[in-house]
Amino acid sequence: MKTPDAVEDGAPPRPLPDREVWTWVNSLIEDVRREEESDAFAQNLGRWDLAVRTFRRAEDEIMYLDDPSEPDRRFCLFLLHTLAAMGNRLLIHSQQFTAQELDRFGVKHGQIEAYVAEVEESLREWSNDADPQKVSDLEAAIFGAKT
Amino acid sequence: MPRPESIAAVHAAKYDLRWCSPEEKECKLESYHEALRVAASQFGASVTDLKEAIRKDFGPWMKENNLPKAPVEPE
Numbered sequence: 001m002k003t004p005d006a007v008e009d010g011a012p013p014r015p016l017p018d019r020e021v022w023t024w025v026n027s028l029i030e031d032v033r034r035e036e037e038s039d040a041f042a043q044n045l046g047r048w049d050l051a052v053r054t055f056r057r058a059e060d061e062i063m064y065l066d067d068p069s070e071p072d073r074r075f076c077l078f079l080l081h082t083l084a085a086m087g088n089r090l091l092i093h094s095q096q097f098t099a100q101e102l103d104r105f106g107v108k109h110g111q112i113e114a115y116v117a118e119v120e121e122s123l124r125e126w127s128n129d130a131d132p133q134k135v136s137d138l139e140a141a142i143f144g145a146k147t
Numbered sequence: 148m149p150r151p152e153s154i155a156a157v158h159a160a161k162y163d164l165r166w167c168s169p170e171e172k173e174c175k176l177e178s179y180h181e182a183l184r185v186a187a188s189q190f191g192a193s194v195t196d197l198k199e200a201i202r203k204d205f206g207p208w209m210k211e212n213n214l215p216k217a218p219v220e221p222e
Contacts, residue, residue: 049169056165060215064206107169114172118164121176130199138192138200144148 038097041090042105045112048086052119055079059122073126080123087116150208153186154201158208166215 062072094102094112102108160182164175187197209215 057215060209064209110173111169114176115169118172118176121179122165124195125198125202128195128199128202130196134192134196135199138190138196141190142151142154142200143204 034101038101038104041093041097042107045090045094045105045107048083048090049115051086052083052115055083063126077123077126080119080126084116084119084123087112087119091116150204151186151189153182153189154204155208157182157186157197157201158205161205162209162214 059076062068063076068076091112094109099108157179160175160179164172164179167175183194183197186201187194190197192200
């Protein structure tokens with residue numbers, strides 16, 4: 001491969017390109033790319049937040065205030081698994097942005113972490129595999145004959 | 148048998164956590180964990196067993212408190 005300053009057919013060598021200009025253009029492109037990436041991240045975070053809030057409404061209505069069927073429980077768990085996985089992906093993605101970049105969207109790393117932890121907390125609650133006898137004894141101790 | 152205050156406190160902390168704004172999540176998650184620790188300690192149970200034992204009581208607690216309220220939409 002010939003370099004730009006290689007002598008070709010006896011012609012005088014071409015001058016090297018202005019490396020500072022390349023670097024400057026490249027940094028401008030990088031700025032645009034990062035801004036696009038962070039905008040896309042913020043959009044996805046907003047969509048995930050909406051999905052979690054919508055899930056909470058359904059969870060209240062079906063799982064807590066109604067009498068959920070076994071398919072309801074399975075679907076609830078499936079959705080929580082998905083929301084937790086999406087949340088963790090966003091959390092990992094957020095690590096590539098600085099606190100200042102996240103500030104543009106009014107969000108902090110710790111808040112995303114706590115939000116994902118909350119969803120994982122629900123996942124653990126619904127997939128609880130505690131000893132039924134222990135739980136039954138505890139229910140009796142807490143609520144007496146109520147449950 | 149009336150619901151123990153520590154259990155009502157867990158339900159309230161859980162409700163607040165579920166419906167608070169993203170900015171409040173860290174603080175509300177901490178409050179929920181603290182309420183769980185207090186209640187679990189009162190009944191000499193693990194937090195995991197306690198959560199399972201009181202899960203079915205969350206719906207009745209919400210009804211008694213006229214919840215859920217209309218959620219606040221994110222800005």
